[in-house]
Amino acid sequence: MPLLNDDRLFPAESAIRNVAKKLYASIRDLPIISPHGHTQAIWFAANQPFPDPAKLFIQPDHYVHRMLYSQGVRLEDLEIGVDTIADPRKVWRIFADLYYLFRGTPTRLWLDYAFQELFGLDQRLSSQTADLYFDTISAKLQTPEFLPRALFNRFNIQVLATTDSPLDSLADHQAIRDSGWNGRVLPTFRPDSVVDPDFAGFASNIHALGQQTGEDTSTWKGYLAALRHARNRFRSMGCTATDHGHPTANTANLSTAASAALFTKILSGKSTADEHELFRAQMLTEMARMSLEDGLVMQIHPGSVRNHNLELFRKFGRDMGADIPSQTNYVEGLRPLLDLFGNEAGLTIILFTLDESTYTRELAPLAGHYPCLRLGPPWWFLDSPEGMMRFRELATETAGFYNTVGFNDDTRAFLSIPARHDVARRIDCAFLARLVAEHRIDQDEAFDLAQQLTNTLVRRAYKL
Amino acid sequence: MPLLNDDRLFPAESAIRNVAKKLYASIRDLPIISPHGHTQAIWFAANQPFPDPAKLFIQPDHYVHRMLYSQGVRLEDLEIGVDTIADPRKVWRIFADLYYLFRGTPTRLWLDYAFQELFGLDQRLSSQTADLYFDTISAKLQTPEFLPRALFNRFNIQVLATTDSPLDSLADHQAIRDSGWNGRVLPTFRPDSVVDPDFAGFASNIHALGQQTGEDTSTWKGYLAALRHARNRFRSMGCTATDHGHPTANTANLSTAASAALFTKILSGKSTADEHELFRAQMLTEMARMSLEDGLVMQIHPGSVRNHNLELFRKFGRDMGADIPSQTNYVEGLRPLLDLFGNEAGLTIILFTLDESTYTRELAPLAGHYPCLRLGPPWWFLDSPEGMMRFRELATETAGFYNTVGFNDDTRAFLSIPARHDVARRIDCAFLARLVAEHRIDQDEAFDLAQQLTNTLVRRAYKL
């Protein structure tokens, strides 16, 4: 029995399933547009083989190792945090032994897709098949067909955006351009390291930003000029969007004098946690102001308590699967920014959430009104069949489809990209098919919407 | 292909759909009871033709123009806020061009119903059919069959409640009574303008209330007497309910002396925002106290941040589609009121929400316990197929059906009333049919409940 059934994720009810299958057939072969994610440009610049299965599938994927960790597996035993895995087969076997833990999770769907579609495996991963998997994957990774650029083409990716610090030289992006390869890989401007005073090394980051841009970043004016400079550099490399990972959705509208004073105080190292939050809030507003000038689309990803597990953070650092969502207030948080720029149809701000209680209460009403606002797809823990379906069920009636922007795979795991887009397309088709079966839209509209959600709305929102 | 399918909104699964159809057939022709809404008594007093299609369908309906606005249409181009639309056909064409934006929204369901059932249109509204629609609707609006009273009868409305300020003379309601027409149109007592210190013109409203009632509204005692007087005036015109649109669900239980002092301070114009909130809270309690005396049913609609869009409010005023929900705390907010009157079975307080996270956490547990509490139907952004279904799924298991009060159309759009009740009836039947198909209730019970939800519980809760 294969790992994947052709009808997976479609509702069982035959009238709905039949429509869903037809809709899906009409979009399954559309190219992938990936406007937000965390793959690395160097993969495509260097085009070197991916390393062993453990390094590829386990180590970078916090969806995978957080589940193993939750069930008592030590990160040391998975060799998390080491550069070269000493015993990748041993790590892989731990994973294989516990693969049943992923039943009912999207990780299972993504991995099975990669296992079958890329590596031709058709028995379920388990203790029994661990070595078969390890050997098969290891061997294929050394073939030309599995080099990053070859996979990029095989995945039918039309455009792939990475996420990058303003301090990044973008040399890898430049190298891709210089290489003559025609894959379209674009940077995204993610300034957390230079706009969030709580970011590790904030002061030295500000200093480095000054050096890089030739601006005096010890003054508010010079700091803003440096950010403009960096944005322009990103734009010259094809960047169309910024991304902001703040703990809250708070924005502010301070006077220039107040902003400058706050900036000076923060640089002095004597500022409080509240002042850091206020500075982040003001910087979202400044970023919106710059977006209005230079046309970069803003993405706001708020509401994550980073590094909730103190011990793990001390031992292993960031992004160890220990970021936990928290309540987010968009209605009050965004108000200062919206008071300034909310009615600008030329500005696009895409909102994400980890707090589903805001879909009907805040996000759909906001996006269904303010011309500058759009709703990003379900993010992170919500990037799952049930999560995506809830998003459509909860947001569509107030925001409609046209205030949404299609799918983000948002992944560090390059090999999961086709699987993730496939899940999103299937769930969208399942939702549309139910609307058709319940006579809430007509079938011709559903076909059109399937195209919109997969392609048109993505390109329009991200200016791609 | 007609715009409406007879099976619309029923689940696709045949066992459920078959039961739903039978249930619906048993209630589809029941008269409409509309105990809460925002139609205008003058329509039925004057019985003049409705104006052009744009004035009828677009201008007053913030569901319509907020969606268009969210996608970049300027309100000026829709001639929002003008008394007489200069070029209604042009406005209509903008709307028709963008009608696809409403796919998947309840607005689409309501409009298609009106287009087909009232105007006989059976091609979808689009750029191509814009003029056909405009001409057809314009022509029909001039016929006697489309006069307000004729439509009221055609809609099979048994009773229709408007929403009115205590300062309203109710002359239009009196004119209806005097006219000899037998349509039952009742006022609802909505005192926000005289109990909310943040309401525009609060102080002068209080003064006007005093003049109107002959009470000295510069004193707390006189103010309460004036409110009692106004309530009695409404009751004499058939009013059975009050309605309260506060930003929160907060109530208070101040002493008479403290209330009087607070009132005096607020009239002095030197009060703070917190004092305004406390005053509103106290006034909900006072209204409950009066309801216990005079029998008026209380409706509380909390949790809306009014006029969130400052620029739009400055340009166009209230009710421009820019009210956004916010988190609401019923458990602590209502406590002072419930401590006083919660156990009064003779009092009826109907609670509404825009915060669905409260259904299982707060509202169903409260209504499933306190004798005075009932749950109003899904409101505003939640008045939609998915929203109504969630309400039943989330509230029924704890509050049961009998602590709910049937449907409110809550609309400014008179022509949408039959459509809205039709949607509510279909969704209730769909929910009941699933319970039958899953053997959670028997079919005879479902038939009884369909009657209850459409008629009996409404009449009982609103004393109609």
Next chain:
Amino acid sequence: MPLLNDDRLFPAESAIRNVAKKLYASIRDLPIISPHGHTQAIWFAANQPFPDPAKLFIQPDHYVHRMLYSQGVRLEDLEIGVDTIADPRKVWRIFADLYYLFRGTPTRLWLDYAFQELFGLDQRLSSQTADLYFDTISAKLQTPEFLPRALFNRFNIQVLATTDSPLDSLADHQAIRDSGWNGRVLPTFRPDSVVDPDFAGFASNIHALGQQTGEDTSTWKGYLAALRHARNRFRSMGCTATDHGHPTANTANLSTAASAALFTKILSGKSTADEHELFRAQMLTEMARMSLEDGLVMQIHPGSVRNHNLELFRKFGRDMGADIPSQTNYVEGLRPLLDLFGNEAGLTIILFTLDESTYTRELAPLAGHYPCLRLGPPWWFLDSPEGMMRFRELATETAGFYNTVGFNDDTRAFLSIPARHDVARRIDCAFLARLVAEHRIDQDEAFDLAQQLTNTLVRRAYKL
């Protein structure tokens, strides 16, 4: 027509229902493991007949009398709070007259199951059948087959945990052991009365704890020693778990000196509400510390506003159906405890909630990461078909199945235990069947998971 249909609670769609039926057939006869509930050990120690139907089904069941109360029935008329019901038939008739109020609620499912499966009744309870029910139930309760131990065996209960105060002598548990009867009834350590300063009689409880354990509970050190002593006493009677019913999920990590000072202040009777909350928070951490030593599993049931109805509390005391949920913050609340013990795979903390908005935002992300955390089943108002299904839909994709712990019946109503487990098993099978029908897991996995959820995960989590 019987009260129960064999296919009840299974989705109507035939492909899903067929799988659900097969899954259910594989687990329907598994023994009941009840690791958390509120039955009384004395029932099994004394093995006396249950009294009349009103005393059995109405008086102790706040699900029943809260609904009746919400619709205007006076608790006095139900003879709530009296030791011996003067006119049980009259009380029963009130209930029977209003049995329709429970349509769509889990109470209806539980009661119908008991009526049919235990008492052989097959006509619906109503005014017409009230006396038939009363007479049938009354007669059967006097037969040997309806004695508590006989029912325990008939229900196929493998283990049943009660919930007990540290001040309880556990004499009834000892009597069960001494009796030679082989039913496994275990105590659970519920220390609210001696760790919550707001608990009635807190100071005298602390004093009694000292006397019982021979420790000086006027000092922090002696108090902790007394708690350890009491825990050991419970463990010697088979106890495997503690349970904590705090108003919030707050924890703290005070120094020993600060804890001791806080304890002294609280015993002095001069402490504030905030200090009471801080003490409860610290005590959760102390309980976790002791669990790490002695192996007792921790259960945390936060987020209930107890005795919300002041008048009822004054008249009738606790547990009158007037506890109302409130918002709960696990992410910040649990942080101090998790900073200390979150990474201990040897510790098990089972989290419950009454705030469903936390499932995807907080609980599943936390349990899907921290080795010590597990998710308890839907609790109280959420222990219902829709509530259970939402739990699976919302929690599984992030936490998986293996960070959950199976079902708790959590009931005071002994006769409802089989019904409650039956509902849980059916809903789990319905959920698993949908995953199979949508090709998200394979059928062999679903059969395994059905066993896990019913048995394996329960025994593992609770160390049974």
